[in-house]
Amino acid sequence: MSGATFVLNGRSVPFKLGQFILDAARDNGIQIPTLCYLKGLSPSGACRICLVEVKGARSLMAACSTPVAPEMDVATDSPRVHEARRLNTELLLSAGRHDCLLCEANGDCGLQELAYRYKVDGSFFPRNEDVYPVEDINPFIVRDFSRCILCGRCVQACNQLVVNRAISHGYRGKDSKIVTGGDNPYHQSDCVFCGQCVEVCPTGALTEKKMRGLGRPWETKRIRTTCPYCGVGCQMWLHVKDDRIVKVTAVEGAAPNDGRLCVKGRFGYDFIYSEERLKTPLIRENGQFREASWDEALNLVASKFTEVIEKHGPDAIAGVSCARSINEDSYQMQKLFRAVFKTNNIDHCART
Numbered sequence: 001m002s003g004a005t006f007v008l009n010g011r012s013v014p015f016k017l018g019q020f021i022l023d024a025a026r027d028n029g030i031q032i033p034t035l036c037y038l039k040g041l042s043p044s045g046a047c048r049i050c051l052v053e054v055k056g057a058r059s060l061m062a063a064c065s066t067p068v069a070p071e072m073d074v075a076t077d078s079p080r081v082h083e084a085r086r087l088n089t090e091l092l093l094s095a096g097r098h099d100c101l102l103c104e105a106n107g108d109c110g111l112q113e114l115a116y117r118y119k120v121d122g123s124f125f126p127r128n129e130d131v132y133p134v135e136d137i138n139p140f141i142v143r144d145f146s147r148c149i150l151c152g153r154c155v156q157a158c159n160q161l162v163v164n165r166a167i168s169h170g171y172r173g174k175d176s177k178i179v180t181g182g183d184n185p186y187h188q189s190d191c192v193f194c195g196q197c198v199e200v201c202p203t204g205a206l207t208e209k210k211m212r213g214l215g216r217p218w219e220t221k222r223i224r225t226t227c228p229y230c231g232v233g234c235q236m237w238l239h240v241k242d243d244r245i246v247k248v249t250a251v252e253g254a255a256p257n258d259g260r261l262c263v264k265g266r267f268g269y270d271f272i273y274s275e276e277r278l279k280t281p282l283i284r285e286n287g288q289f290r291e292a293s294w295d296e297a298l299n300l301v302a303s304k305f306t307e308v309i310e311k312h313g314p315d316a317i318a319g320v321s322c323a324r325s326i327n328e329d330s331y332q333m334q335k336l337f338r339a340v341f342k343t344n345n346i347d348h349c350a351r352t
């Protein structure tokens with residue numbers, strides 16, 4: 001049904017058949033706030049922040065999960081909508097312990113942003129005084145259940161985006177929480193520490209452990225790069241403060257990873273600052289290593305290869321390229337073996 005229109009804030013605008021109000025509004029330049037919505041996944045309608053007014057409907061509708069119909073009349077910013085969003089933000093704030101000053105998400109938190117936008121201070125409802133134990137026993141991810149708003153984004157990301165199926169909704173009522181199988185800590189569960197749940201969490205309920213205290217969002221700059229760990233070439237953002245990486249996130253909407261990273265790409269950057277990092281080649285002599293120049297080391301390797309080939313022929317040597325090299329390096333290595341050494345003894349460690 002091309003050419004179909006609906007009324008958005010008093011203006012007739014086009015939409016695509018099957019689109020939800022949220023997406024159609026965004027296509028027409030109207031941003032409706034959300035907390036639980038994850039682009040490309042089935043909407044859960046859990047947070048009730050994207051409520052909009054649809055003319056003729058008895059109650060407010062969740063824009064993320066209500067399909068647009070031709071000539072539907074939708075108001076996204078009416079006083080009734082604002083009041084509902086304000087009330088729902090109050091409820092979310094009062095249900096947890098939200099001490100923003102101490103929170104790693106301060107300045108990059110969807111709930112904080114809504115509280116600011118709708119002038120909510122969390123004092124309207126009695127606060128839930130329960131303080132849930134923080135889980136920070138693993139090296140990568142801190143889980144603070146008192147800051148969790150049960151939006152379910154982490155569950156969707158784990159199950160539908162990276163398909164690790166490590167977490168789910170557990171318990172009921174005021175005991176509701178996000179759980180692993182058996183409600184064990186992450187490191188004793190099926191979690192592979194890809195960190196996708198952290199990436200999508202809109203609050204400080206899931207944060208990167210290694211960045212604790214290292215920099216606020218407004219103090220860091222983002223630098224786009226390609227993950228150095230393997231040949232897939234995932235696109236990532238380095239969050240850098242004072243020339244030091246404090247965290248890594250994935251680039252959304254960019255091939256090949258489209259917002260995903262694995263544990264190595266997301267958390268494995270400490271080696272850059274390791275005191276044990278080798279910065280010059282080492283040559284072993286009499287059982288001891290000594291530092292050498294690159295020229296000396298490369299000449300030694302070349303002379304050894306030449307010696308073996310002259311004595312035993314080119315098939316006496318073999319090469320295994322590293323999965324952590326970039327594709328171009330692996331390509332050059334097979335060229336070196338086939339075209340220069342004249343042997344097909346070349347393989348890649350991903351096949352072992």
Ligand code: SF4
Nearest residue numbers: 098100103109203204
């Ligand atoms: S999760 Fe958000 S609202 Fe809660 S304490 Fe952290 S920054 Fe504040």
Ligand code: SF4
Nearest residue numbers: 158191192194195197
């Ligand atoms: S780190 Fe990855 S595997 Fe573990 S719970 Fe989060 S999304 Fe699932």
Ligand code: SF4
Nearest residue numbers: 148149151152154201
């Ligand atoms: S941990 Fe974060 S993403 Fe998961 S339900 Fe809680 S607030 Fe939402």
